[in-house]
Amino acid sequence: MNTPQKPAQTFWGLWNTSFGFFGIQLAFALQNANVSRIFQALGSKVDDLAFLWIAGPVTGLVVQPLIGHWSDRTWGRFGRRRPYFVAGAVLAALALLGLPNTPLLIAAALFLWLLDASLNVAMEPFRAFVGDMTPPHQRAQGFALQTWFIGAGAVLGSLAPAAFNALGIANTAPEGVIPPSVRYSFYLGAFAMVAAVAWTALRVREYSPAEMAAFADEPEAAAGHEPLVYPARGPLWMLGGAALLGVVLALGLDKQLLVLGGGLVAFGLLQVVVRARASTGTLAQVISDLAQMPRAMRQLALAQFFTWVALFILWIYTTPVVTREVFHATDTSGAAYNAGADWVGVMFAFYNGVAALAAFALPVLARRIGNVRTHMVGLGAGALAFLLLLVIRDAHLLLLPMALVGVAWASILGMPYVILTRVLPARKFGIYIGLFNLFIVIPQLIVATAMGGVMRSFFPDQPKWTMLVAAVVMAGAVIAMARVEEQD
Template identity: 35%
Template sequence: MEKRKLSFWQIWNMSFGFLGIQFGFALQGGFMSRIFQTLGAGKEDIPLLWIAAPLTGLLVQPIIGYMSDRTWSVKWGRRRPYFLIGAILSSIALFLVPNSPALWVAAGFLWILDASINISMEPFRALVADKLPESQRSYGFVVQTLIIGIGTWIASNLPWMVSQLGVSNVAESGVVPMSVKVAFAIGAFVFLASILYTVFTTDEYPPENMEEFEREKVKKNNFIPDILNNIGSMPLTMKKLGIIQFFSWFAFFTMWSLANPALTEHVYRSPAPIETDYNMQDLAQKDAFVVANTKFQESSNLVGSSMGIYGLSSMAFALLLTLYTSKRNINRKYVHMFSLIAGGAGFLLMNTASPESLKYCFVLIGISWGSILSMPYAMLSSSVDPKKMGVIMGIFNMFIVIPQIMAALGGINYVSSLIGEEAINAMTVAGVSLIIAGLCNLLITNKKAIRYQEEI
């Protein structure tokens, strides 16, 4: 099927739902560890509590990709039903997470939240490849990244913003502050509203041959053998991209799970107080705990705001790429390589950062984030069968979630402990991992993946 080129606003409409998805991911990534610490988790326990996120991605994304490849509704299309289902579930989970009465409840809600976000997210990746001709793939994924950057920056600053409006940032021991609860409620609304916008402003191409589509849908109804077959036959370029993804996502999972304890302790000198270290029956000791906890909550807001900078810089980076790729082709390989190395440098510089200079570290990290959300998918979509785009994108997610599972099961704690006991060592590990990911781009040799050319 000959796909027509779309205008900027048509691509914007089809990608706008990612604003809500990124609200969900940014609130989860920026503040879930804070919620865990508030509910009593030690910093060494946090990576394992985060295991819900990659495990649900590993299970959900290939299934949703497989199902969406075999879905067609004249009214709702192929990918949009999954956007909507995931949005409804995610919005409910976002509202409930900060109201968790205990640590195990919060961990359980994280499972539900991440699974729901993944239901919406995977079809969005496939939609870009479904809708756009190959010459616009880089452009499409970069516009998507621009919207993700906007969502990351706003959502990461929400607790700080609402506290500036007078919402309390102080709470009793074991209770999440109202500023965080209000921020998550806003995120729930934005998630659903932005997905609805895309659902009602975007249509989809029907299968090229409806009779063949129906036959294939009936014939290929065995999920596990089909997934295993697609894994076994994945293109060489996809495997090489998988290596890059492995080190990239090990780094970012380390940031999401441990940046708050690392930076509140190392940069802001306000680590989370441990209640058992205080005699809560003694009024002076109880007051000291409240003061320490308030400082931790305030510094956590500042860490979240600093993390939001990586969304802002990824947005600026994506905007530059959008302007460039709207008229020209780019060398995806070298753009991605240098972007990842820049992010690695940002993590390493956190060792010497002050509260004032921390934002510059996240500017560099944002450049790598902007590239991670666009370049691998643009390279992959030029290397695979378009009829299998949904399931391939779901399988490609394995290279995202496996390193996160390894990190959660002790990989971060083990590797960072080789350097020392300080929490900031986790950010050093993230930096080295991201630089390795950048250098692995030298493995990519497929010319079509590196740079789309009309004559290919």
């Protein structure tokens, strides 16, 4: 008897599978382009911005692997991945409604935590969802269309404040108040988030576990689970974290680094406890999967780490760099500052628009030179973009480096996942993509805890030099990609 192949999706099948990412990325774009603006309007200093963003990476460290693990094992009347991204969409919408309406900086930071946690809950299963719903030969096309939706949503989210201002809605407000154009943009994001995710949830029927196991092109979907592995390096992680805590306290370094040291100690302690108890629960399984990552995934992780250090710097510091260096403004309630902040939204929209177009060009290039080299080209464009952001002082010329960022962003959103899906077992798409995303959130945590201290120590009141740091680490990502062994 012939074993059935997983059927290829039609164009509209791929469209429906990825449409929810439009709303998710619109929300991400509003966050990336406007949260620093909101924090500054509520009284935050420039060198404190990174620490206020810390909620996202801390949450992602916990949420992404757990959601991936649970979604791999979920099946009910509402499906496998859908319950997670629907719940995440609803919670993210609530956070989008609350974030621009609070007068308190601490409350804004808490709403950012809720927003980032919810977006993680919604986004992580969507990556695995594309793998679930497409046969192996169609996944590059599926991730390309997903990248297009990410770019389209980000364009709308980034342009929203400037568009509302063009309609006559004020983009300035008294000190301590968020401009109406920003508030209305977040309301738009809340609606789009729920509507887009609901479209995918209602239009796509997921394959059951039995159907996945029966497909001939997903032979590993039915394979047995690997034995649990208990890493023995927990004490080393604890020792490293304790050493960092001691150095910070002894030398009086930035107290934000205590968060990083404490995280290392906690990670090591968790490994020690799991190993000592020979646990078989969820945390033990996640740690075991982390220890058994495929070789290609380990190689990609280093490049991913450097890449996202640079991206997080871009999202945190572009607003203060552009408003200070190009619009010569530091008063967050003034017209010049808010015009500069709006222009950052235009810049982010532009790079996402370029990414939406580049998403379909990169697979063509990949067929010629391979996925790894294609990603190296994309990351190289990003490194050059950061150098240009350091030196360009004309607002319109800033669109040139943004075009290069767009090429890099398209590659970052697609190429690593195309490479990964060649080596990941189908039954573990969720957990391994969740673990791979740790190498997105760990660099965010490092930037959030360390970058403020770096700014105060080396370039106080000169945020432009953060772009040089970003250029160097993005070049490191290119070098790391050269080590990745691509598999057919």
